[in-house]
Amino acid sequence: MKLTYKFLPLIALAFVAISCATEDGVEAKKAELEQLKTQSNEITNQIKALEAELMTLDPEFAKQNHKSILITTANAKKGRFEHYVEVTGSVLSKKNVIISSETSGRILEVPVSEGQRIAKGAVLARIDAESIERNIDELENSLSLATTLFEKQERLWNQQIGTEVQYLEAKNRKEGLERNLASARTNLDKAEVRAPFSGTIETIDVRLGELVQPGMSMFQFVGDSDLFIEADISESYVGVLKKGDSVNVSFPSVDEDLHTRVSSVGAIINPNNRTFKVEVFLPNLPMVKPNMISVLKIQDYEHNDAVTVPSYLILSDNRGDYIFVVEAGVAKKKYVERGKTYDKHTEILEGLEGNEVLVDKGFREVGDNFNVNIVQQ
Structure with missing residues (x-):
């Protein structure tokens, strides 16, 4: 037992020596690794600089050195292209009238309320x-x-x-x-004020017991028939839109769509918002009510033989607009002249024939004369 205690200090000293030697070895290896990484980065940068220089001096080397980029494709289309002006309109009624008193007296009864739908001839108020x-x-x-x-x-x-x-x-x-x-x-x-036609009471301007005189406003009354849509159009479309133009109308609140026409075009520009009024004919529809919001799509341009491409594929540089097309496995930059854009598609006036294969997904990663590999979707 005494012999064991005698050797304990020697054993501890050996462990300390081994531990120090191990730590020195790890630190040395870490330092060596960092040195190799630094050398590797320097070599990589030298390689890139040399490749860039060769690609500038030798186009063939540039073509061979490009890695093929994975892309998908889309086709340019040739056919009918239509452009629409989209604006928000409001349903109004030509039978929007103020009903006034025709005689003097005190109001005895008002048997109606605001927002109530009334049939023609129904009593709105009784005067003493x-x-x-x-x-x-x-x-x-x-x-x-x-x-x-x-x-x-x-x-x-x-x-x-x-x-x-x-x-x-x-x-x-x-x-x-x-x-x-x-x-x-x-x-x-x-003395009995009656509805001149079927409609809805918008506002009531008199109260029970109030004294009225001839010509005094009593009700605002809106008819259910003779409806039309009114919208404000930018003055930039003056001369483009005219009476009789085709209009597609949708009512988001009732999921109703119809095809109609422009019935009137305003002749005055509103100086506050630089717009003019357009009226659109509206047939009688049970679901459509006065003051309902509508969306108008008025056609202002059409081309039966237009070349169109997805709008997001068109890029721009200092020279102009361009798009990438695929020719023999290589991306080619084609400069184009764009026309009108509608529904995420743009008409191409010059630069494409309509039978080209376009670079779709991956179009931002490719460049002129880049090798591409088409992935089948």
């Missing part, structure tokens, strides 16, 4: 007409007496008794009272 009713009673009594007197005077006149003046005065009094009674009854009818 007590004075008119009393006047009608007096006129009816006076007319009854005048009629009796006229009939007696007429019999006398037929018997050649009395003068012609007496007969004419009796007749005139009777006919005058008849006209006054008819007018009073018309005023009595006006």
Whole structure:
């Protein structure tokens, strides 16, 4: 036991020596690795610089040195191309009227509410007409007496008794009272304000018990028929859009689509937003209501033999717009003149024939004369 304790310090010293030797070896290897990495980076940079220099001096070397880039392709198309102006419009009604009072009096009843749909002839409000009713009673009594007197005077006149003046005065009094009674009854009818056509009550401007006068606004009323769409078009389309042009209309809220035409083009530019008004004819549709939002697509250009490409494939540099096409496994840069763009496709006016194979996926990684490898989708 004493012998074991005697050798313990020697064993510990040996472990310390071995540990130090191991740590020195690891650090040495790390330093050597870093040195090799530095040398490798320097060699790689030298290789790249030399390749770039050779590619500039020798085009054949550049072509052979390019690695093939994986791409997919798309085809240029030749056929009919249409361009549309897309704007937001609002459904309006030509029967959007203000209903006013035609007689004076106090409001006795308003049996309708805002937003309510009303049939033609329905009562919107009742006005106190007590004075008119009393006047009608007096006129009816006076007319009854005048009629009796006229009939007696007429019999006398037929018997050649009395003068012609007496007969004419009796007749005139009777006919005058008849006209006054008819007018009073018309005023009595006006005490009931009725809907002039079927529609919806937008606003109510009177309240129960309020005194109204002739011409005073009572209701804003919008009819269900004679609807049209109104939209604001940029002044840049002046002369392009005209009456009768084709229009595709969609109503996002009810998922309804229809084909119609421009019915009116405004002649004045709004100085606030530099637009002019366009009206579009709208047939009667049960689902379409006044003030509903619509999207108008008005065709302003068409070409039956146009060359088109996906818009995102067109790139630009200092020289102009270009697109990559595939020829014999090599990407070629083709400069083009673009026309109008619609629905993510652009018309190419010059530079393509319409039968080219275009670089699709990978078009940003390729360059002029790059080798490409087409991946089948």
